[in-house]
Amino acid sequence: MRLVTGWIAAAGMLLWSFAAHAVLTIEITRGVDTGAPIAIVPFSWEVPAKPEQNVSDVVEADLARSGRFAVLPRKDFISTPHEDKDVVFKDWRILKSEALVIGSVRLAAPGKYQVQFRLYDVFKQTQIAGFRYTVGADLLRSVAHQISDIIYQKITGEPGAFSTRIAYVTREEPPRGSPVYKLQVADSDGFNPQTVVRSAEPLMSPAWSPDGIRLAYVSFEDKRSKVYVQNLTDGRRELLAEFTGINSAPAWSPDGQRLALTLSRDGNAEIYIMRMDTRALTRLTFDAAIDTEASWSPDGRDIIFTSDRAGSPQIYRMNASGGSAERLTFDGDYNARASYAADGKSITFVSRNQGGYRIAVMRLDNKTQQVLTDTSLDESPSFAPNGRMIIYATEVRGRGVLASVSADGRVRQLFKFEEGDIREPAWSPYNRELQYKE
Amino acid sequence: MKNRKHLAVSLLIAMALAGCAGEEATKPATGGEKGAAPAQTAPATDQSAAGASLSDREKQRRAELLAQHRVHFAFDSSAIDDEARAIIEAHAANLVANPQIKISLEGNCDERGTREYNLALGERRAQAVEKMMKVLGVAGNRIKTVSYGEEKPLCQEHNESCWRQNRRAEIVYK
Numbered sequence: 171m172r173l174v175t176g177w178i179a180a181a182g183m184l185l186w187s188f189a190a191h192a193v194l195t196i197e198i199t200r201g202v203d204t205g206a207p208i209a210i211v212p213f214s215w216e217v218p219a220k221p222e223q224n225v226s227d228v229v230e231a232d233l234a235r236s237g238r239f240a241v242l243p244r245k246d247f248i249s250t251p252h253e254d255k256d257v258v259f260k261d262w263r264i265l266k267s268e269a270l271v272i273g274s275v276r277l278a279a280p281g282k283y284q285v286q287f288r289l290y291d292v293f294k295q296t297q298i299a300g301f302r303y304t305v306g307a308d309l310l311r312s313v314a315h316q317i318s319d320i321i322y323q324k325i326t327g328e329p330g331a332f333s334t335r336i337a338y339v340t341r342e343e344p345p346r347g348s349p350v351y352k353l354q355v356a357d358s359d360g361f362n363p364q365t366v367v368r369s370a371e372p373l374m375s376p377a378w379s380p381d382g383i384r385l386a387y388v389s390f391e392d393k394r395s396k397v398y399v400q401n402l403t404d405g406r407r408e409l410l411a412e413f414t415g416i417n418s419a420p421a422w423s424p425d426g427q428r429l430a431l432t433l434s435r436d437g438n439a440e441i442y443i444m445r446m447d448t449r450a451l452t453r454l455t456f457d458a459a460i461d462t463e464a465s466w467s468p469d470g471r472d473i474i475f476t477s478d479r480a481g482s483p484q485i486y487r488m489n490a491s492g493g494s495a496e497r498l499t500f501d502g503d504y505n506a507r508a509s510y511a512a513d514g515k516s517i518t519f520v521s522r523n524q525g526g527y528r529i530a531v532m533r534l535d536n537k538t539q540q541v542l543t544d545t546s547l548d549e550s551p552s553f554a555p556n557g558r559m560i561i562y563a564t565e566v567r568g569r570g571v572l573a574s575v576s577a578d579g580r581v582r583q584l585f586k587f588e589e590g591d592i593r594e595p596a597w598s599p600y601n602r603e604l605q606y607k608e
Numbered sequence: 609m610k611n612r613k614h615l616a617v618s619l620l621i622a623m624a625l626a627g628c629a630g631e632e633a634t635k636p637a638t639g640g641e642k643g644a645a646p647a648q649t650a651p652a653t654d655q656s657a658a659g660a661s662l663s664d665r666e667k668q669r670r671a672e673l674l675a676q677h678r679v680h681f682a683f684d685s686s687a688i689d690d691e692a693r694a695i696i697e698a699h700a701a702n703l704v705a706n707p708q709i710k711i712s713l714e715g716n717c718d719e720r721g722t723r724e725y726n727l728a729l730g731e732r733r734a735q736a737v738e739k740m741m742k743v744l745g746v747a748g749n750r751i752k753t754v755s756y757g758e759e760k761p762l763c764q765e766h767n768e769s770c771w772r773q774n775r776r777a778e779i780v781y782k
Binding site: 374388482483507522594 | 723724731754
């Protein structure tokens with residue numbers, strides 16, 4: 171992929187090839203069987219040596235994870251077609267499958283694979299999508315995610331978010347020596363992790379630019395918090411904020427022109443807006459309380475943020491150009507770190523509920539609040555760009571892990587990495603670069 | 609249970625330091641938090657002439673407080689309790705008596721709640737200690753504050769005893 175950053179390229183390659191094998195398993199901890207029944211026939215492999223990435227397995231895992239599909243077990247299949255001419259719709263109607271996916275992978279040229287797939291409506295007996303891709307082995311997983319996106323869109327009528335990425339921070343503590351912190355970026359299913367920044371001091375608060383090319387984050391590499399922005403395509407990075415006091419909680423405006431930050435340069439944690447072209451700062455909040463964790467509404471008009479001005483941390487909303495703040499949360503004595511869904515209609519945040527810190531969502535039209543998780547140290551929720559899933563960090567047996575929950579709370583899963591402590595996931599925007607369709 | 613253990617440790621130390629028990633030994637609970645973690649060694653001691661006028665018991669008590677470099681806080685709070693006050697007063701007196709010393713105050717939080725909010729809360733804790741030291745006569749330009757939020761826990765377990773250790777401001781001599 172193109173994420174190779176210059177200065178880590180040499181060391182990074184080793185790390186990645188190791189990480190790619192060591193990574194993770196995904197465990198669905200709460201599921202539903204009410205999704206659309208779909209049959210995915212394992213794609214045929216007409217290649218001399220099977221590449222590692224099994225396209226149809228990736229598609230199947232994506233769709234199962236979304237909670238919108240009931241993936242039918244392969245052992246029940248009556249036939250296993252790979253070509254259009256071999257499809258017998260009756261075989262799939264018997265299984266009550268609404269949709270059918272078939273496909274093949276063949277060697278187009280040395281090192282180049284041609285992937286074909288077709289999606290059928292079983293009851294109408296028609297093909298509803300079909301595409302062909304020619305890519306190198308390194309892109310087979312991203313082709314699989316694109317296929318998942320197309321199937322998701324055709325069946326649910328909404329865009330999929332499988333071709334996106336997640337950024338997160340890991341902390342590893344070797345038996346001897348000091349801890350190592352890494353800012354990493356992986357595919358939306360946790361595979362293909364790549365290290366963006368590595369430090370002996372804590373890293374925090376990764377925030378995607380709206381174009382998905384840059385990450386802003388907080389680094390303690392100078393023994394105090396400073397905000398940096400790093401380009402993922404060329405690895406270049408810039409120091410954005412090193413004012414006296416804390417420099418934290420970066421959040422990009424939807425147009426990518428401004429960054430909201432929390433600074434305490436005037437003595438107290440306040441929210442500021444920095445223009446990315448001139449670096450000019452405008453102070454947004456004026457309150458003796460802590461004001462932090464800003465997030466922009468998708469139309470760029472409003473900022474929501476955490477403030478303890480009423481005595482405990484709660485979520486407030488104000489105009490991004492200033493003015494008074496309206497309190498949004500009233501349930502419970504700890505509501506913090508809110509961010510918007512892409513449609514601007516709901517927000518997700520951390521809420522203390524029955525003694526635990528859990529992931530909650532609120533509909534902004536009627537302010538109804540719903541708690542989605544039942545674990546006790548959940549944090550850093552972030553919507554998928556299609557608003558259907560929320561990724562967050564939680565703790566299992568004393569270790570930080572990533573988890574996701576569907577926005578309706580019905581499907582949950584854990585991303586089980588083999589080692590290290592993982593925190594602060596941030597879901598990327600849609601990636602418009604990754605299109606290999608023919 | 610834990611408090612009692614602290615008290616016992618404090619008592620032992622106080623008795624060892626004081627040489628004789630006496631009525632002073634009934635008070636050292638104000639020192640508290642001994643069991644939290646190994647304290648850093650105090651890089652400076654009181655060299656002022658004023659020290660001579662202090663009774664031995666008071667000197668011992670101040671030495672004991674000066675050996676403590678961590679003050680602790682309640683959840684989501686930066687309020688300084690009596691225990692913390694005694695430690696801060698001892699360090700402030702030491703700093704006033706030794707004007708060449710500079711310190712940094714490092715604010716920290718437990719893991720509960722959100723990271724960015726905790727970064728601000730950690731700063732507030734460091735600032736609370738700073739404010740008290742200034743009131744006690746330490747010049748502001750000798751104090752630096754920094755917040756690590758919840759990023760530098762002393763204790764990694766997920767229980768109140770650990771969380772209490774982590775909700776702290778550290779007084780670090782430069």
